[in-house]
Amino acid sequence: MNRKGDLFITVKGKCDIAVTCQKQWFDTIRWITYMRKKVTYMFAKTQTSMRRAIVRACATALSCAFLLIYLPTELMAGRSLAADEPMGTIIVDSANVRNKPGTVDTTVVDVVRNGTRVTLGEVVTITNDPSGSNVWCKITYKRESDGGSVTGYVVDSFISKDSDINADPDFETEIAGFPDTYKTYLRTLHKNHPNWHFTAVNALKDFDSAVSVQSRLGVSLIENSVNDAWKSTEPGAYDWNTGTFTPYDGQNWVNASKAVVMYYLDPRNMLTEDGIFQFLNLSYDTKYQTIDSVKGMLKGTFMENKPLTDWDGNAITYEQAFMIAAEKCNANPVFLAAKVLQEVSANGSNSTSGNYYSSYYKRQYTNLYNYFNIGASSDSDPVAKGLAFARDGFKNADGSVNTAKNEDYYLPWTTPYRSIRGGSKFIANAYLNAGQNSIYLMKFNVIPKESSQFGSHQYMTNIRGAASEGKKMYNAYSKAGILNTELTFSIPVYSGLPEKACLLPRESGNPNDYLKELTIGDYVLTPAFDPTITEYSLVVPASCATIHVDAKPASEKAKVSGAGDITLGNGVSTIKINCVAENGSSKVYTLDVARNTDSYDSYFTTTLASEGNFLGGIEPGTTAGAVKSMFTLTDGYTLTYVNMNGQAKDDATAVCTGDLIEICDASGKKVYICALFIRGDANCDGKISAADLTLICRYILGEGNVSEAGKHAADANKDGKITAADLTRICKHILGENQLAQ
Numbered sequence: 001m002n003r004k005g006d007l008f009i010t011v012k013g014k015c016d017i018a019v020t021c022q023k024q025w026f027d028t029i030r031w032i033t034y035m036r037k038k039v040t041y042m043f044a045k046t047q048t049s050m051r052r053a054i055v056r057a058c059a060t061a062l063s064c065a066f067l068l069i070y071l072p073t074e075l076m077a078g079r080s081l082a083a084d085e086p087m088g089t090i091i092v093d094s095a096n097v098r099n100k101p102g103t104v105d106t107t108v109v110d111v112v113r114n115g116t117r118v119t120l121g122e123v124v125t126i127t128n129d130p131s132g133s134n135v136w137c138k139i140t141y142k143r144e145s146d147g148g149s150v151t152g153y154v155v156d157s158f159i160s161k162d163s164d165i166n167a168d169p170d171f172e173t174e175i176a177g178f179p180d181t182y183k184t185y186l187r188t189l190h191k192n193h194p195n196w197h198f199t200a201v202n203a204l205k206d207f208d209s210a211v212s213v214q215s216r217l218g219v220s221l222i223e224n225s226v227n228d229a230w231k232s233t234e235p236g237a238y239d240w241n242t243g244t245f246t247p248y249d250g251q252n253w254v255n256a257s258k259a260v261v262m263y264y265l266d267p268r269n270m271l272t273e274d275g276i277f278q279f280l281n282l283s284y285d286t287k288y289q290t291i292d293s294v295k296g297m298l299k300g301t302f303m304e305n306k307p308l309t310d311w312d313g314n315a316i317t318y319e320q321a322f323m324i325a326a327e328k329c330n331a332n333p334v335f336l337a338a339k340v341l342q343e344v345s346a347n348g349s350n351s352t353s354g355n356y357y358s359s360y361y362k363r364q365y366t367n368l369y370n371y372f373n374i375g376a377s378s379d380s381d382p383v384a385k386g387l388a389f390a391r392d393g394f395k396n397a398d399g400s401v402n403t404a405k406n407e408d409y410y411l412p413w414t415t416p417y418r419s420i421r422g423g424s425k426f427i428a429n430a431y432l433n434a435g436q437n438s439i440y441l442m443k444f445n446v447i448p449k450e451s452s453q454f455g456s457h458q459y460m461t462n463i464r465g466a467a468s469e470g471k472k473m474y475n476a477y478s479k480a481g482i483l484n485t486e487l488t489f490s491i492p493v494y495s496g497l498p499e500k501a502c503l504l505p506r507e508s509g510n511p512n513d514y515l516k517e518l519t520i521g522d523y524v525l526t527p528a529f530d531p532t533i534t535e536y537s538l539v540v541p542a543s544c545a546t547i548h549v550d551a552k553p554a555s556e557k558a559k560v561s562g563a564g565d566i567t568l569g570n571g572v573s574t575i576k577i578n579c580v581a582e583n584g585s586s587k588v589y590t591l592d593v594a595r596n597t598d599s600y601d602s603y604f605t606t607t608l609a610s611e612g613n614f615l616g617g618i619e620p621g622t623t624a625g626a627v628k629s630m631f632t633l634t635d636g637y638t639l640t641y642v643n644m645n646g647q648a649k650d651d652a653t654a655v656c657t658g659d660l661i662e663i664c665d666a667s668g669k670k671v672y673i674c675a676l677f678i679r680g681d682a683n684c685d686g687k688i689s690a691a692d693l694t695l696i697c698r699y700i701l702g703e704g705n706v707s708e709a710g711k712h713a714a715d716a717n718k719d720g721k722i723t724a725a726d727l728t729r730i731c732k733h734i735l736g737e738n739q740l741a742q
Contacts, residue, residue, distance in 0.1 A: 086120040088139075088159040089184045092272070093504060097152035101136035102129045110150045114269065115181075115500035116141055123156055133157070160184045164191060174198070178493060181501070185271030192273070197488045203446040204454050206496035207265075210446050213455030215261050218248050220463040222256040228510035228557070229583060232257045241531055243512050243555035249382050249461070256463040259505040264463050265444055267491050268501035270470065277477070278439040278470030279489040282332040282432050288485045289326065289333050294319040296479030297337040297472065302348040308416045321420050328421070329428035335439065336424050338472040342465060343373040350383045351376065352416065358384035365391070369413050372423035390419065431459055438490055439466045439473070446492055509582030512555035515589060518577065519550045524707035525591075526658055526675070527645035534587060535646050537660055539594045539613040539675045539708060544568065547593065549575060557582040568595045572670040594673035603663045603672050604639070605632045609742075614712045616677045617742050618655055620688055625651030627661075627676065636666045644684060644707075656686035658709045675709040679742045680730045682706055682714040688733055688740070696727055716740060 094113050098106040101124040112118070121138030128134075135156040143150050164187045166172060171190050175183055177200035186198050203210060214220050217236050224231075224245060231245055232238060232255035238245050245254040263269055270278055298304050303318035310316050310324075319337075326333035343351070350356040351373055356365045360381040368390045375389030376382040393411035394402040406412070410422035435449045436442050442459040443466040460466070477483050514531040525536045531554060540547065551563040562577040577589040596613050600606075607630045609617030618627065624641050628651065631639055643649050644658035655676060663672040680688035683695045684707060696714045698704035699722060706714060706722075714722045716729035732738035 086161065086163060088118055088120050088137075088161040090114055090116045090118060090154070090158060091160045091185050091188060092158045093269070095154045095158045097139070097150060097154055098136075099152055101153045102126050103131045103133075104129065106153075109152045110143060112139070112141060112150075112154065113144065113503055115503075116144070118159065120159070120161065121151075124153070131155075157188075160188045164188070167191075175200075178491070179497065181268055181497070181499070182271065182491070182493070185268060189271065189273070189276060193484055193487075195484055195486050196276075197486070199488060199490045200493045201447055201490050203492045203494045204448065204451060205446070207494035207498075208496055210265055210444065210455065210494065211258065211262055214265055214444060215256075215258050216455075217246075217255060219455070219458070219461060220256045220261050220264075221248050221253040221461045222260060222463050224252055224254045227507035229505050229508045230257055230260045231255065233511060234258075240512055240514055241516055241554055243510070243516070243553070243557075250380065253461070257505065259502070260463060262502040263504045264467060266497070266502040267440070267493075268497075270440070270467060271491070274471045274474035275467060276470070276489055277473040278466045279491045280332070280335075280438060280470075280473060281488045281490060282335045282437050282439070284326050284330045284332060286327075288482055288487070290480065290482070291319050291323050291333075293476055293480035293482060294322050294333050294337050297334055297341070297476035299479065301341060301346040302352070303337075303340075310417050316417075318420075321417055322424075325421050325424035329425045329433075331424060331428040331432050334473055334476045335469075336420075336427070338469045338476065339427065340371045340420075340423075341472060342460075342462075342469045344371060351386055352419075354416075356383060356387060360384065367414050369416050369419040370423070371416065371419045372427060374423055374426055427459070430457075439469045440492070442466070444492075446494075508584070510555050510557045511581050511583045511585055512553070512558060513579050513581035513585045513587040514554040515551050515560070515577070515579050515587075516554040517550065517552040518589060518591075520547050520591075520593075522705070523547075524705060524710070526660065526707065526709075527643075533645070534589045536589070536591045537594070537646065537662075537673055538591065539596075539660075539673055540568070541612055542596060544595055549577065549591070551577045551579070551589070553579050555581065566593075568593055570595065572673055574670070592670055592673060594670075596672060596674070600663075600672055600674070603634055603637050606630050608676075611712055613673075614675050614677055614709060615661070616679060616712060618676060618678050619742055620654075620678055620681065620686065622655045622678075623651060624649045624653050624655055624659070627655055627659075631661070633663075637671070638664050640664065644709075654686045656684050657681040657713045658684040658707055677709045677713040679713055680716055680733060680740050682710045684710055684713075688730060690734065693727060693730060693734070696722060696730070700724065700727075 090112050092114060094111050096108045097110040097112050099109050100106045118139040118141040121140065124136050124138070126134050126136065133155040136153045137156040137159055138151070138153050139159070140149060140151045142148065167187075168190065171187075175186050175198055178186065178198070189196060215232070222230055224247065233240070234255070236246060237255035247254055267279070270276060298318055306318060307315040308318060308321060310321070322333040322337050325331070326336055351370045354367055354369060357363070358365065358381050361384050363384065365384065365387040368387045370376065370386040370390040373382070373386045376386030379385045390411070390413040392401065393406035393409070396402050409426055410418045413419035413422055431442050435447065436445055441447060445453060445455060445458050448454050448457065462468075516531060518525065518529045518536070520538060523538055523540065525538055527533060527536065529536070545568055547566050547568060549563040549566055551560045553560050558579055558581050560577065560579050562575065566573070566575055571594070573593045573595065575591040575593060577591065578586055579589070580586045594613060606615065608615040608627070628639065628641055633639055640662040641649050642660050642662060643656065644660065649659065655678065657677045659676045661674050661676065662670055665671050678686065678688070680692060682692040685691070692714075695704060695706060695710075699706045699714070711722060714726055716726040719725075729738070729740060733740040
């Protein structure tokens with residue numbers, strides 16, 4: 001046993017196994033050793049040496065048995081606990097695993113994702129790799145998809161190594177308030193930036209609650225140009241029937257999927273070199289926030305080296321304007337500049353041009369500026385809405401202008417300087433000085449001063465906005481050479497977080513595998529087509545040997561097979577229409593087409609009147625059970641009575657035109673389908689009423705369609721045509737002047 005209280009046991013045999021046991025195992029082994037000695041002592045006075053040897057052997061065997069029972073499973077599997085292989089965790093979204101170190105003349109064998117535990121092997125240093133990564137580490141892990149073992153090389157900095165745990169006891173004390181899954185990432189950041197400090201702040205509610213409020217319609221948006229797998233398909237966000245996403249903020253933004261919201265909301269995904277800056281404390285600090293850092297942020301943008309005029313008409317630079325605004329409102333000037341660039345882009349926008357015409361509102365906006373897009377909320381023309389705020393400012397409850405408040409925020413914003421000064425003050429007062437003192441909290445208000453504001457009072461709807469602005473902040477600090485200064489990051493901690501950091505969904509494409517249309521010439525399907533219904537029936541005349549199936553997918557990115565010209569055999573032909581979505585999911589629509597060229601006598605006999613594949617002679621109000629009793633089946637066949645939607649019908653339910661009789665053989669295969677009709681019930685509701693007259697009239701005028709069974713029902717005078725004469729017959733029946741003959 002060493003000074004730490006670990007016990008070393010060497011078991012001799014064909015191989016040597018060195019085992020390190022912790023304190024709890026030492027207590028057990030010490031007891032076993034005591035029992036062995038006790039047994040040996042009890043027989044110490046055995047008279048012969050042979051018997052004493054037998055006793056010692058039995059005691060030893062007993063001890064070994066207890067060892068095999070109580071030692072960890074690692075020992076029983078023959079693994080060494082004293083020489084555990086070094087382990088680590090992948091801390092980037094995804095990393096290419098290569099067969100050799102480097103990116104030249106190597107092959108990607110797999111992609112390993114964030115949070116994956118890996119066994120570490122050799123560390124190899126190469127030179128002048130085009131990727132800029134010259135230190136690579138060999139790793140082994142289990143593949144996510146099938147559990148198979150993968151071995152290869154990844155960039156060494158992509159791994160947080162367990163050997164770093166407790167490397168800095170003081171830092172471990174500093175991050176004690178974080179869950180272990182946060183610490184994995186924080187240790188790597190501390191190793192590279194020992195002057196950075198991290199503070200844990202508890203979110204008001206658990207992670208699932210935060211995801212729920214951030215996934216509401218219009219709260220977390222993403223560019224419509226991204227892969228469809230990243231967009232929400234929840235009700236209101238996506239129309240499955242047309243394959244279109246509902247736009248917000250013009251036509252370029254849609255709702256992000258729940259998985260994407262989870263990824264950007266999970267702080268562990270942002271604990272990277274540049275992602276961490278969305279948690280940076282945004283208060284003003286003259287020691288580290290210099291004009292050079294702002295200049296670095298503005299480099300290459302529309303504000304670089306461009307003058308603007310202050311209150312007194314003096315020409316100043318944009319970096320000077322941001323420094324003045326930051327000092328006056330106690331905000332980080334680098335953040336203010338990053339916020340503007342996030343809102344209007346590095347090239348500027350119509351919000352900063354000073355001359356914009358809204359084709360939606362039919363209005364010109366001249367000499368108005370809104371650098372922070374304040375008031376430019378979701379709208380058909382958010383720019384115009386923001387410029388209207390720059391012009392009118394705050395209003396009272398009665399709609400009148402709040403002059404005092406407008407003056408406080410330098411409204412109207414008729415110059416770039418007024419917009420920067422007023423917008424900076426607005427953001428500082430509304431967010432930074434109100435507790436939302438980081439870019440993350442401005443997007444995800446999960447630690448509000450008022451509990452009612454959980455998930456609301458958020459500056460931006462762009463789900464990637466906080467991450468994007470954080471990277472801009474990082475770049476500015478890097479360009480200014482102040483990355484390694486004393487910086488404090490306040491990071492939310494949620495209860496109920498998943499065991500691993502939430503991953504971005506794979507860019508697998510659109511998931512819509514629905515059809516939006518399924519037609520067969522002029523025939524009417526039973527039931528009427530509905531994208532969510534996948535089983536249909538159709539009865540066609542015996543003379544119909546071929547049909548044309550037209551199937552159109554709801555999403556233009558889906559593919560359909562099985563449609564086109566179909567040759568029908570005798571009896572029931574089953575047609576499978578397969579709609580395959582872009583992401584590989586599929587939905588099969590089944591169409592049973594009954595073309596009965598042979599008499600049904602081989603399957604059943606019936607007292608109902610036959611008109612080809614349609615059976616009539618049924619009085620209104622007749623029950624399904626009564627109709628079933630009118631059939632006599634041939635041995636080996638079964639009858640199923642279903643409504644026009646394909647659902648089994650209760651015997652006590654009244655018959656409707658379009659109900660189906662399905663005959664199956666002993667194997668369950670459909671061999672015959674016929675449709676029922678009630679003369680006069682053209683709309684298939686089981687009654688003869690004015691609604692039938694309306695439908696037949698529209699059909700005669702070419703303004704509507706009638707199902708095949710409905711056409712038989714509409715032919716009231718039995719002449720094989722649907723004309724005004726049929727309308728007259730049905731009308732007289734409704735008025736009680738003449739009874740329709742079924």
